[in-house]
């Protein structure tokens with residue numbers, strides 16, 4: 317992306333993967349070297365000062381999370397979350413196809429900062445090529461002394477493994493992922509205890525997203541101030557991988573500064589809406605983030621501004637819908653996804669999402685009445701805040717936004733007895 | 739000769755399970771290994787995994803039945819997972835689904851009579867920029883059109899018949 321600083325995609329070339337030689341030539345593993353000259357505490361402080369926020373969806377400050385982690389040596393685990401099954405999200409995929417050593421180095425630094433001896437990279441079923449890339453990167457890093465025992469001559473040791481999963485969105489939820497790695501039925505676990513206290517095999521465990529880890533070496537190399545300065549807004553920090561999809565002329569994954577206005581992303585980077593149509597709405601950060609409307613195109617894409625706008629940055633997967641899209645039908649598609657991927661553990665999600673799907677089907681199919689609209693409002697209230705994990709909460713994101721921002725379109729369906737856009 | 743898993747893999751799983759503290763963590767790997775060799779995971783496959791890892795069959799079964807990419811029923815030689823999530827839907831996914839069903843002569847959840855293809859829906863494949871997308875085996879195909887699908891299917895058919 318010309319004109320935009322490229323940090324995570326610096327080594328990205330179409331059709332090839334940067335492995336060790338290329339990665340080292342571009343400054344690879346200097347961050348790890350640097351970290352090993354510091355104390356674990358100093359590394360955590362630096363990451364905290366960078367204001368890096370997790371890229372897995374929840375946007376929790378990474379350094380703060382690490383500072384809660386027990387520092388005493390012992391059996392502890394570091395997990396990279398590469399489940400990436402939230403529709404509209406494909407950035408970790410692109411990152412691991414382009415430059416997988418960033419993950420390995422980032423994890424090694426994180427492991428040092430928290431004094432963790434063992435790590436796993438959890439990858440979804442569909443990412444076999446990524447799994448092979450990470451395995452190759454691990455092997456190369458081991459051969460060079462970046463992983464294993466006595467890393468770079470120090471007394472720090474860290475071993476890294478790859479786990480290939482076998483489907484289901486819920487595995488992305490960190491406690492379900494832990495059950496998945498243990499080979500248990502991967503329903504989520506109750507929190508507390510949080511993974512930092514009792515996670516994989518009952519031991520302290522830290523989970524971060526793939527892209528979150530990939531940022532770490534660069535922060536070590538260039539410092540917290542540089543990292544914050546990459547953002548267009550003082551509220552944000554760093555760059556982010558934005559996966560464009562939907563009705564745009566260009567649907568690619570691009571690295572952009574945090575805080576870039578949505579309008580610039582849609583019009584300049586995405587080349588505008590396809591076929592000369594108008595922008596109607598978008599999901600700014602994956603399937604669980606509330607829709608933004610055309611009136612919100614000037615929102616800067618960072619965690620703080622998106623929350624103010626009633627949505628979330630999520631995974632920064634921007635899915636755009638043109639003005640021919642029925643928002644009831646789009647929301648129905650999203651609701652079906654969440655209902656099918658519900659793990660079935662708790663009633664508000666397992667049964668409640670099915671009711672949401674049924675109500676949206678009735679309304680979209682022209683069989684809805686005022687009663688169904690009222691039930692839809694009630695159902696959202698019934699589910700929100702009552703589910704065992706955040707899956708059902710996320711499912712309410714777009715449904716809530718449909719009620720709030722496209723209420724007229726819903727009512728139009730009911731009044732006419734059919735979809736006004738079909 | 740075990741038809742579910744080659745002997746070297748049987749030995750490897752047994753050895754690894756004995757060497758590690760938590761053999762359960764190999765359940766998904768072992769199920770995937772059986773499936774990749776045998777095509778799907780029959781009851782005997784669940785029992786075999788349980789025996790190799792020294793865990794209860796029910797502990798294997800409760801894992802096997804959770805994942806949508808572990809097949810507990812027979813499938814064709816090539817399993818097609820068509821994405822029906824939002825970005826593929828927004829890019830003509832429903833028409834693509836209709837074309838696939840016509841081209842194969844089956845509905846979702848079914849296998850062609852020649853046993854070559856099974857058609858299944860899946861959530862997002864992480865190929866949203868290349869929507870609409872499908873995965874055949876472990877290979878993802880994006881920017882699908884009716885013509886492209888016909889070519890891809892012909893390719894796999896030739897591979898299987900060979």
Ligand SMILES: Cc1cc2nc3c(=O)[nH]c(=O)nc-3n(C[C@H](O)[C@H](O)[C@H](O)COP(=O)(O)O)c2cc1C
Nearest residue numbers: 370371372397399400488489490524525528706707
């Ligand atoms: C249903 C559900 C699915 C999730 N899927 C993912 C995922 O695919 N990748 C991911 O990194 N985080 C996912 N998360 C968030 C994780 O639970 C966790 O917050 C995250 O991995 C922490 O990493 P981060 O702080 O670096 O973002 C998901 C959460 C929920 C509730």
Ligand code: SF4
Nearest residue numbers: 659660661662665705
């Ligand atoms: S909210 Fe849904 S996914 Fe989460 S535990 Fe309950 S049933 Fe499972």
Ligand code: FES
Nearest residue numbers: 821862863865866
């Ligand atoms: S929505 Fe189809 S690949 Fe992501």
